Amino acid sequence: MTDRSASFPMLANFQQRLAQRFPALASRDFFIFWVGQFLSLIGSWMQSTTLPYLAYKLSGRPFDLGLIGFAATLPTLFLALPGGVLVERMDKRKTVIAMQAVMMLQAASLGILAITGLINIWQIFILTLILGTANAIEITARQAMLIELVGKPALPNAIALQATIFNAARLIGPMAVTPFLVLIENQGEGLAFLVNAFSYLIVIVGLFMVQTPFKSTEPSAKRNLMLELREGQKYIIDTPAISTLILMSALIGLVGFPFIQQIPAVARDVLAQAGDTSASVAARNSALYIAQGIGALIASVILAAFNPRRKGLLLLLGQLAFITSMLFVGFTTSTPIAFILLILIGWGTVTQLATMNTLIQLEVPNQLRGRVFSTYLWALQGIAPFGSLLVGWMAQNWGVPVAIRICAITCLVGIGSIHLAAPWLRKKEDAQINPN
Numbered sequence: 001m002t003d004r005s006a007s008f009p010m011l012a013n014f015q016q017r018l019a020q021r022f023p024a025l026a027s028r029d030f031f032i033f034w035v036g037q038f039l040s041l042i043g044s045w046m047q048s049t050t051l052p053y054l055a056y057k058l059s060g061r062p063f064d065l066g067l068i069g070f071a072a073t074l075p076t077l078f079l080a081l082p083g084g085v086l087v088e089r090m091d092k093r094k095t096v097i098a099m100q101a102v103m104m105l106q107a108a109s110l111g112i113l114a115i116t117g118l119i120n121i122w123q124i125f126i127l128t129l130i131l132g133t134a135n136a137i138e139i140t141a142r143q144a145m146l147i148e149l150v151g152k153p154a155l156p157n158a159i160a161l162q163a164t165i166f167n168a169a170r171l172i173g174p175m176a177v178t179p180f181l182v183l184i185e186n187q188g189e190g191l192a193f194l195v196n197a198f199s200y201l202i203v204i205v206g207l208f209m210v211q212t213p214f215k216s217t218e219p220s221a222k223r224n225l226m227l228e229l230r231e232g233q234k235y236i237i238d239t240p241a242i243s244t245l246i247l248m249s250a251l252i253g254l255v256g257f258p259f260i261q262q263i264p265a266v267a268r269d270v271l272a273q274a275g276d277t278s279a280s281v282a283a284r285n286s287a288l289y290i291a292q293g294i295g296a297l298i299a300s301v302i303l304a305a306f307n308p309r310r311k312g313l314l315l316l317l318g319q320l321a322f323i324t325s326m327l328f329v330g331f332t333t334s335t336p337i338a339f340i341l342l343i344l345i346g347w348g349t350v351t352q353l354a355t356m357n358t359l360i361q362l363e364v365p366n367q368l369r370g371r372v373f374s375t376y377l378w379a380l381q382g383i384a385p386f387g388s389l390l391v392g393w394m395a396q397n398w399g400v401p402v403a404i405r406i407c408a409i410t411c412l413v414g415i416g417s418i419h420l421a422a423p424w425l426r427k428k429e430d431a432q433i434n435p436n
Helices: 003-007 009-019 028-059 062-089 092-116 121-150 155-183 188-209 225-238 240-255 257-270 278-306 311-329 335-363 366-382 384-398 400-421 423-427
Strands: none
Touching (some): 028 062, 028 092, 028 121, 028 188, 028 278, 062 121, 062 366, 062 384, 092 121, 092 188, 121 155, 121 335, 155 278, 225 240, 225 366, 240 257, 240 311, 240 366, 240 384, 240 400, 240 423, 257 278, 257 311, 257 335, 257 400, 311 335, 311 423, 335 366, 384 400, 400 423
16 A cells, blocks of 8 residues: 555545455555546446437437447457557556547537437447547556556456446446436436536546556667567467467457347347337336346456456356357347346356456566557457447348347357367466466
8 A cells, every 4th residue: 555545544444444355456546546437437338328229219220239339349440459559658547538538528429419409320420439439549558557556466356346347337327327218208318428428527537646656667669660560469479378369359249249239129129018118118228238237247246356266267157158148138038038148148248358358468478468458459349340230230131139149159159169279278277377
């Protein structure tokens, strides 16, 4: 615990109790950032729940849901790889602040357009594209910043705690936005966007209050950008553990996660009930997002509190839970069953992503961290725009259930084949992780 905490005795005492179980919280700087990020993420999940619901209410076309998913992830295709090199050259804290400010303005614009009744699909597409552009840089900078806040020994716990607040917000955000959508007719969506805009301000203020005590003091050599980029890719190709994880993330990003974008269509059409009203559809839509949040929160708490040692086996279990549950969603028209399956999907999503993140972050040397993580992000989200369009097209032409089944079977065959080709991955444990 730093001496600066002595200025805030209540904060220091609270930190000390938490740090006994969660070592990353011993860092005052990480603690402030963590709390602010949690509040901001609640607002982000309010918007993530509201935006596809509003888009589907405006057009009623599953393809438009895929189009919005395309806009959200397209910038990653072009920016993630060079962004990893640039982030290593920039002050990561200042970069995160700048990108959070862009996101705040984006959310405020959505709110104003929605409240005034001027919003339409093309505006949603453009503003989502802006958010995706900021995210493509911010995610890499934020992940690379964690080690500067807590140091390498506490990094696994910091990653798990980040996942915990992300998924607690994933539960709280949809719950918080439900009254906006159900009780405030026509204005609820815009108000939810404005709440999100305010939440970004909270994390920005927190970032101005923190420092990065574990930041490397070695001056970074100014080298050719393409040379540095090739150096990172060579490391990935020469390191089977990293390249295998990135290949898995690419497959899941292409045909797995785009399924989530179809939740509004599942809520309104697949799980339709006699006598449905706009309020009941909105409530069912929020319930499915809440179910994901429940499973995700369970997974993140387990990872943060217990840090399971057998990371390879945990990754396999998370992937199986996600893929098989998605397959069953493609066959059900029961809301309670879908709710349970979405809980399992949420658990599987977080378990596999957090495990891949941890394995990659602890394996890679510090000087390559930004480049390798940006490649992982590119694999997970950079090719996802094409998956979003593909899944949206299948859902529009063949029906949402058929599209979900095809995605699940493709993931099952692909991920299963990778595990069969790399059986050593299932046996990977903490002790085998690069300590340097």
